[in-house]
Amino acid sequence: MKQPIERDTVVIRFSGDSGDGMQMTGTLFTDTSAMIGNGVSTFPDYPAEIRAPQGTIAGVSGFQVRFGDRKINTPGDYCDTLVAMNPAALKANAKWLKKGATVVCDVDTFNDRGLDRAGFKTADPFAELDIADYNIIAAPITSMTKETLKEMPLDNKNVVKCKNMFALGICYYLSDMPLDHTIDYCRKKFNKTPDQAEANIMALRAGFNYTSNTHATANTYHVAPAKLPPGRYRTIGGNEATAWGFIAAAEKAGRPLFCGSYPITPATGILEELAKRKDLGVKTLQAEDEIAGICTAIGAAYTGSFAVTTTSGPGLALKSEAIGLAVMAELPLVIVDVQRGGPSTGLPTKTEQSDLMQALWGRNGECPVVVIAAGTPSDCFDYAFTAGKIAMEHMTPVVLLTDGFIANGSEAWKIPAMKDYPPIHPPILSSAPEGGYLPYKRDEERLARTWALPGTPGLEHRIGGLEKDFLKGSASHDPANHQKMVDIRAAKVKRVEEFIPEQTVIGASEGDLLVVGWGGTRGHLLSAVEALQAEGKSVSLSHFNYINPLPKNTARIFGKFKKIVVCELNLGQFANYLRMNFPEFDYLQCNKVEGQPFTVAELAEKFEKILSK
Amino acid sequence: MNIHNFTPADFKADLEVKWCPGCGDHAVLNAVQKALPEISETLDYAHERYTFISGIGCSSRFPYYMNTYGFHSIHGRATAIATGVKVANPGLSVWQVTGDGDALAIGGNHFIHAVRRNIDLNILLFNNEIYGLTKGQYSPTSKLGKITKTSPFGTVEHPFAPGELVLGARGTFFARAIDVDINLSKDCMVAAAIHDGASVVEILQNCVIFNDKTHSSITDREFRDERTIVLKHGEKMLFGRNKEKGLAMNGLGLKVIEPGKDGCTIDDVLTHDAHTPNAGVHMMLVNMRYPELPVALGVIRQVPDSTYNQNVQRQVDQIRGGARIRTMDDLLNYGETWEVAPAATE
Numbered sequence: 001m002k003q004p005i006e007r008d009t010v011v012i013r014f015s016g017d018s019g020d021g022m023q024m025t026g027t028l029f030t031d032t033s034a035m036i037g038n039g040v041s042t043f044p045d046y047p048a049e050i051r052a053p054q055g056t057i058a059g060v061s062g063f064q065v066r067f068g069d070r071k072i073n074t075p076g077d078y079c080d081t082l083v084a085m086n087p088a089a090l091k092a093n094a095k096w097l098k099k100g101a102t103v104v105c106d107v108d109t110f111n112d113r114g115l116d117r118a119g120f121k122t123a124d125p126f127a128e129l130d131i132a133d134y135n136i137i138a139a140p141i142t143s144m145t146k147e148t149l150k151e152m153p154l155d156n157k158n159v160v161k162c163k164n165m166f167a168l169g170i171c172y173y174l175s176d177m178p179l180d181h182t183i184d185y186c187r188k189k190f191n192k193t194p195d196q197a198e199a200n201i202m203a204l205r206a207g208f209n210y211t212s213n214t215h216a217t218a219n220t221y222h223v224a225p226a227k228l229p230p231g232r233y234r235t236i237g238g239n240e241a242t243a244w245g246f247i248a249a250a251e252k253a254g255r256p257l258f259c260g261s262y263p264i265t266p267a268t269g270i271l272e273e274l275a276k277r278k279d280l281g282v283k284t285l286q287a288e289d290e291i292a293g294i295c296t297a298i299g300a301a302y303t304g305s306f307a308v309t310t311t312s313g314p315g316l317a318l319k320s321e322a323i324g325l326a327v328m329a330e331l332p333l334v335i336v337d338v339q340r341g342g343p344s345t346g347l348p349t350k351t352e353q354s355d356l357m358q359a360l361w362g363r364n365g366e367c368p369v370v371v372i373a374a375g376t377p378s379d380c381f382d383y384a385f386t387a388g389k390i391a392m393e394h395m396t397p398v399v400l401l402t403d404g405f406i407a408n409g410s411e412a413w414k415i416p417a418m419k420d421y422p423p424i425h426p427p428i429l430s431s432a433p434e435g436g437y438l439p440y441k442r443d444e445e446r447l448a449r450t451w452a453l454p455g456t457p458g459l460e461h462r463i464g465g466l467e468k469d470f471l472k473g474s475a476s477h478d479p480a481n482h483q484k485m486v487d488i489r490a491a492k493v494k495r496v497e498e499f500i501p502e503q504t505v506i507g508a509s510e511g512d513l514l515v516v517g518w519g520g521t522r523g524h525l526l527s528a529v530e531a532l533q534a535e536g537k538s539v540s541l542s543h544f545n546y547i548n549p550l551p552k553n554t555a556r557i558f559g560k561f562k563k564i565v566v567c568e569l570n571l572g573q574f575a576n577y578l579r580m581n582f583p584e585f586d587y588l589q590c591n592k593v594e595g596q597p598f599t600v601a602e603l604a605e606k607f608e609k610i611l612s613k
Numbered sequence: 614m615n616i617h618n619f620t621p622a623d624f625k626a627d628l629e630v631k632w633c634p635g636c637g638d639h640a641v642l643n644a645v646q647k648a649l650p651e652i653s654e655t656l657d658y659a660h661e662r663y664t665f666i667s668g669i670g671c672s673s674r675f676p677y678y679m680n681t682y683g684f685h686s687i688h689g690r691a692t693a694i695a696t697g698v699k700v701a702n703p704g705l706s707v708w709q710v711t712g713d714g715d716a717l718a719i720g721g722n723h724f725i726h727a728v729r730r731n732i733d734l735n736i737l738l739f740n741n742e743i744y745g746l747t748k749g750q751y752s753p754t755s756k757l758g759k760i761t762k763t764s765p766f767g768t769v770e771h772p773f774a775p776g777e778l779v780l781g782a783r784g785t786f787f788a789r790a791i792d793v794d795i796n797l798s799k800d801c802m803v804a805a806a807i808h809d810g811a812s813v814v815e816i817l818q819n820c821v822i823f824n825d826k827t828h829s830s831i832t833d834r835e836f837r838d839e840r841t842i843v844l845k846h847g848e849k850m851l852f853g854r855n856k857e858k859g860l861a862m863n864g865l866g867l868k869v870i871e872p873g874k875d876g877c878t879i880d881d882v883l884t885h886d887a888h889t890p891n892a893g894v895h896m897m898l899v900n901m902r903y904p905e906l907p908v909a910l911g912v913i914r915q916v917p918d919s920t921y922n923q924n925v926q927r928q929v930d931q932i933r934g935g936a937r938i939r940t941m942d943d944l945l946n947y948g949e950t951w952e953v954a955p956a957a958t959e
Contacts, residue, residue, distance in 0.1 A: 035951050181949075230955040234948065244944065251941045258701050260693075278929045279936035280944065285700055285925075288726040292693035295686070295723075299666070299697025302684055303705065307697070325687050414953075415945050454664045454682035454698070454705050462626070462676050464685030465669075474628070475677065475685075 004176045004222035009068030011076035012171060015093045016085030018061040019051050021164040025083075026063025027410075029171060032181045034235045034412045037225025038067040041377075041523065043075035043597070044408045048265070048348045055109070055117035060092040067175075069224040073376075073523035075409065077599035080221070081174060083167050085109065085141070087118035087125055094129045102219060103134055104170050106141035106163065135219060139210065141166050148206040152199050162203035169207025176222040179204055229414060237410040238377035238402055239269030242310075242336060245384025247280055250306040252385075253392050253424035258305040259284045260296030262315065265348040266404040267338035270310040290318035294335065298322060301331040302463075304428065304453035306388055308334040313342045313355045316399075317362065323397055324363045327489060329463045330440070330449050332391035332426065334384070339403040341595040350595025351405035353519055354570040359399040360548055360577065366486045368493040370394070371548040373401040375522030378413040380406060383545060385421060392426040394496055395448040401547070403569070405597050406520040427451055432458040439463060439473035446499075447492040449473075494549050503551035507533055507540030510560035513611055516587075517567045518544040518574050521598055525567055528603035532611075539607055544574070550581060558585050565590050565610055567603065617653040621646035623660065626680045637792030637818035638671060641739065642678055644790075644798035645708075649681075651799070652806045658706050665708045666695040668715040671746045671820075672739040675710040689720030692727045695734050696921075703922040706806065709736045713754040714744050717773050721753070728782040730921040731810040735802070738775055738815045743824035761823075775815045776899030776913065780892045786812035787899065788912040791832045792819055797843065797910060804912045810920045831908050840903045844911040846887040849879065852907050859883070860906075867897050867906060887915040 012029065014022045023044055034040045045062040052059030066076035081102040084090035086109040097103065103126075115125060126132040145163040152159065165182075172179055183201050190197035236244075250257035259282065261271040275284045283305075287293040294309040301307035311319060316337045326333045339355045341347025359371050370390050374383040380402055387400040427443065429450040439461045440449050452459040466475040467482050476482075505514070507529065517525040522543050529541040542557055544550070558564055566575035567590040575587045590606050592598060624646045632638045652658055663681040667673035668691035676683025682705075686694050695709045716724045716738050727734060743761065744750040750763040754775065758767040779787045786808045788801040798816060805812035817828040831840040842852035842860065850860040859882030861870045870877040883894070898909040938944050 031949065035949065037951070037953060226953075228953045230953050232946065232950050232952055234945075234950045244941070247944065248941045256701065258697065260697055277938075277944070278932040279938045280941070281929055281933060283700060283925055283929065285697070287693065287696075288722050291690060292696070292723050292726070295690040295693030296697030296700065298686075299684075299694040299699075300701035301697075302694070303698050303702040305701040307701070321687055322690065325690075329684070415950060418941050418945075453702075455661055455702060457659065457661045460661060460680055460682050462679075462683035462685065464676070464683075465687050466685065 004220040007221045007223055008070070009066055009072065009076070010081070010175065010221045010223055011064060011066045011079040012081045012083070012175070013062055013064040013079040013093055013096060014083045014167070015060055015062040015089035016164070017054055017089070018047055018049065018059045019054070020061070020085045021161070022061045022063050022085070025164045025168050026065055028168060028182050028185060030065045030410065031185070031235060032172070032177050033065065033067040034233070035181050036177065038223055038412070039070050039072040039226040039228060040065060040067045040235065040410070040412050041072040041075045042410045043405065046349050055086055055088050055114055057088045057092050057118060060089050062093060067223055068226060070226050071228060072411065073527045074600060077601050081171065083171060085163070085167065087114045087120055090125060091118045091120065091129070094131060097131060097134065100134055102137065102174065103131065104137045104139060104167065106167070107138040108140050108142035137170065137211070139170065144206060144210060145203050148202050149199050152202070153195055154199055158196065159199065162199050165200045165203040166207035169204040170211045173208045173211035174220050176220055179208060228412070231414045233412050233414055235410050236378050236381070236413040237269070238374070238380045238407040239267070239338070240273050241378055241380035242374070242384045242400070242402060242407070243270045243273035243277070245381040246274070246306070246308050246334065246388055247277060247282060248381070248418060248421065249385045249388025249392070249424060251280070251418065252421060253306055253388065253426050255304060255306040255392065255426060257282045258297060258300035258307045259310065260287055260293045260300065260307065261285070261310045262287050262290045262293040264290070264312045264315045266340055266407050267310045267312045267315070267336065269407065270336060270338070290315040291322060294319040294322040297333055298326050298329070298331060301326070301333050302329070302454065304451065306332065306392060308336065310336045310338070312338050312340050313358065314345065316355060316358055320363045323369065324365060324367050325465045326397040327367050327369060328465050328468065330395045332395055332451070333397040334387045334391050334400055335397060336384070336400045336402065338407045339401060341593070347595040349404065351403045351520065351597060352569050352593060352595060353403055353521070354573065354593065355401065356547070356570065356573040356577065359401055366490065368490050368548070370396055370398040370493055370496050371401065372398065372546050373519035373544070374406060375519060375543060375545055377406050377409045377411050381416070389422065389424045390496055390499070392424055393448065394446050394492065395427065395451065396493060401519055403520040428453065429459060430456060437461060438471045440468055440471055442488070447488060447495050497549040497552050500546045500551060502553045503542060503544065503557055505540050505542050505557055508538065509540070509557070511538035511540055512562050513539045513607060514558065514561035514564045515539060515541045515567060515607065516544070516564055516578070517541070518547060521567060521569065524598040524600055524603060527600040528607060531600065531604050532607055537611060539611070547577070555582050555584070558582060563588060563610060565607070567598065569593060569598070615657055617650070617659070619650035619653050619660065621650065624649050624680050626678050628677055630678050631674070632671060633822055635821035636671070637741065637820070638675070638739065640792045640795055641737065641798060641816055641818060642675065644795045645679070645737070645802060647795065648799045648802035648806070651803050652706070655803065656806065662704065662706050663708065664698055664705045665710060666691045666698060667710045668720060669746070670712040670715045672710055672712040673715060689715055689718070690723065691715065692720055692723035692734070692736070696727055696732050699732055699734055699922050700925055703733070703926055707734050709734050711736065711738055713738070713740045713742060713752045713775070717753040717775065717778070725778065725782040728779055728784040728811045728813065731785050731918055732921040733809055734811050735805040736811065736813045737802070738813055739818045740775060740815050741818045741820040741824055742827050743820050745820045745823055749823035774900060775813065777896065779813045780896050780899065780914065784813060784914065785810040785916045785918050787895070787914045788812070788814045789817070789899070789910050790814060791817045791828065791910065793832050801912060804915065808915055809923070810918060831903050840907055841910050842907040844885045844887070844898065844909055844913055846885055846912065846915065848885055849882045850885055851882060867901065869906060887912050888917070890916050
């Protein structure tokens with residue numbers, strides 16, 4: 001057997017029909033890679049249709065994983081290995097191949113019909129795509145899976161379902177990885193149907209052995225375990241991390257967690273994860289619509305729960321009026337918007353950052369809310385926690401922005417300990433103060449009102465959406481009072497800047513170019529900036545998680561650079577927001593709205609161009 | 614069991630009531646303030662347990678006039694907010710005050726789903742068949758052909774019958790009252806509070822400004838006894854000044870008979886069974902219209918069933934009982950994890 005080639009990072013992309021189990025295959029590969037100590041980062045890229053017509057480009061589902069001997073910031077732009085379970089998958093993903101990459105295909109599907117459905121014009125798709133000289137492993141995956149399982153008491157449908165495991169076995173061989181983790185997984189997952197478990201394991205081993213026997217000349221890679229800080233690790237996905245961050249905040253605050261929500265791609269995973277956690281006392285309510293989702297959460301917040309609602313852009317639009325109510329009632333509430341391509345239904349399964357303005361301003365009246373954004377799958381945990389802390393301690397709605405890329409992506413994560421997280425002290429009032437209870441009296445530090453929970457004797461009071469009296473909270477139409485209330489609601493949100501960390505710079509604190517980004521582009525921006533820094537270029541990165549209010553030192557950072565480029569997956573919403581807040585600086589822009597993340601390569605190229613001008 | 618001894622005054626907020634003089638809402642407010650002391654005696658509810666949630670509309674001003682916890686929210690959404698309140702804290706006695714526009718037009722979706730889930734809310738539905746606060750447009754309960762500001766030539770749409778909607782959404786409780794009969798309203802509210810589940814009390818209420826006397830053909834004292842029937846579970850369905858008339862089956866429908874006349878006897882008169890899950894007779898009762906039949910008042914349907922809030926709580930308690938994950942740290946370390954040893958680091 002040929003010695004595997006030592007590599008620092010490798011990118012594999014699994015692709016097939018949306019029913020081929022590519023997401024599962026990719027996840028299993030990622031888990032094995034992480035368990036043997038690699039840094040990992042993943043990117044599921046799947047179609048909006050659950051089962052688009054078989055064999056068509058529209059139905060191609062992909063899952064990209066990058067693993068390496070270090071912490072991995074992005075799932076990688078281009079792949080070293082592509083698994084294509086049918087011609088459509090090959091055609092849709094050929095553009096992501098590195099020069100000379102390995103391509104594993106199920107040639108059983110590369111018949112006239114398959115090639116035709118994928119839109120190939122000739123019988124030689126490799127030549128047609130100009131990749132004939134690449135390292136093609138044309139394996140009859142379907143027929144060999146059938147052959148392997150011919151003795152198993154399974155029907156044809158269940159036999160064919162195992163072909164993804166055969167493909168996974170090929171990838172394990174090519175990546176010099178062990179099978180044990182996936183074997184354990186199959187035994188657990190199919191513990192009630194041992195034949196199914198055994199069939200999957202047989203297919204997995206057959207794929208591994210097939211490659212070892214027939215493709216000993218193919219390039220195999222070995223990636224050493226990552227040099228990560230010591231500790232206990234796990235893989236975590238963005239939506240899961242968001243859900244867990246909320247549970248953590250509820251636990252720290254000593255408040256029950258309530259999630260009122262309505263399913264919407266790509267946010268549904270948060271609701272699904274929270275629904276599992278009845279063991280931690282989480283109550284979830286799948287409402288009749290987006291509006292009821294947030295309104296049940298507002299009701300729960302009124303009673304003293306830490307209440308959250310989860311959605312994506314179209315749902316955020318439906319929730320606007322209710323967010324205004326929460327602003328007026330000054331109740332703690334977190335609204336997560338897992339952004340996707342818009343407008344309207346847009347690109348439901350694709351990523352974008354185009355809801356920023358909606359989050360900031362999309363309501364009637366002067367209606368400020370705190371807006372924060374998570375940057376990577378695992379830091380969804382920290383920012384969900386922080387969103388909860390700010391909401392409860394400052395008595396305000398908080399919009400937490402994530403996006404389809406980080407929500408569905410996953411990475412290796414050093415497991416935190418709850419003792420290392422700060423306490424959360426919601427301003428709950430347990431009895432009427434001297435002189436009577438004033439529902440809208442504020443503490444001077446945060447300008448937050450108190451939280452008086454129904455069921456507490458002596459604190460009976462009324463709140464609502466009509467303008468409130470400055471102290472009593474009763475309805476008031478007094479002109480001067482309205483001015484005062486509008487001002488103080490704005491000041492309350494602004495005051496949050498005293499409680500958030502200062503903005504940081506990665507790299508030198510002054511120089512030629514400052515790259516500015518926010519939210520889920522962090523990994524790509526960081527990789528691009530680090531690559532240029534390694535070449536000695538004067539480039540730094542300042543990546544924002546706190547959007548409203550902005551960190552107090554923002555202008556000081558900007559003032560130290562000759563040029564600033566704001567990079568985001570929209571037409572320039574954050575850039576315009578910065579122009580509004582800090583008009584004294586010039587902002588260059590780097591924007592993309594293809595429903596796909598930036599590539600590191602395109603970013604680096606853009607930055608080089610700016611530097612050379 | 615505690616003795617509470619509340620009086621209606623204990624539930625009156627220190628705020629001027631600003632509904633129009635002669636508005637039916639005043640009477641409903643009185644009925645609620647009379648009902649709560651009785652509910653506290655019956656169910657041992659402390660004062661701070663009552664929470665009133667409303668949406669938008671004249672009736673939705675209600676919470677401001679109650680010395681209880683109250684939340685005046687946004688148009689149509691009171692049902693959803695009340696749902697969140699009850700699920701998050703099932704110990705509260707949650708009352709939703711709403712109108713025909715708020716509950717059945719903009720809030721129609723939330724309304725039917727709350728009823729379907731059988732969440733333990735007491736929903737007081739003020740039905741005046743008009744939009745009052747926006748000054749006189751037709752509502753989803755306005756009669757076909759009704760002339761209003763937005764239907765100057767008469768409406769061209771069929772109205773909802775709230776009771777029919779409740780039954781259609783598999784509701785477990787429906788009662789109907791009239792604003793001018795405070796004791797009947799109070800009795801319906803007490804029954805609603807006692808019932809575990811979504812209790813809808815429709816109150817035929819008069820808008821003195823924009824739809825005056827819309828219900829007066831049945832609610833006026835001089836012919837109320839003849840044109841309405843107050844139903845009581847287990848009792849014969851009798852009405853009339855001297856209870857001389859009764860309801861009997863007429864093929865697949867209902868008819869009015871007079872026992873002792875035309876060969877009818879008291880045995881022919883139906884006995885009201887509010888507790889039967891079969892909604893057949895209940896559906897006929899909620900749809901009775903004057904002049905063909907008397908309008909049914911009182912508790913028409915009251916069927917015991919599990920509630921959403923109980924089921925949520927039960928599931929949480931059950932799963933928590935045998936849980937391996939008890940803290941956030943447990944969850945963080947649950948499932949597949951691996952150790953990176955210090956030796957492997959630089």
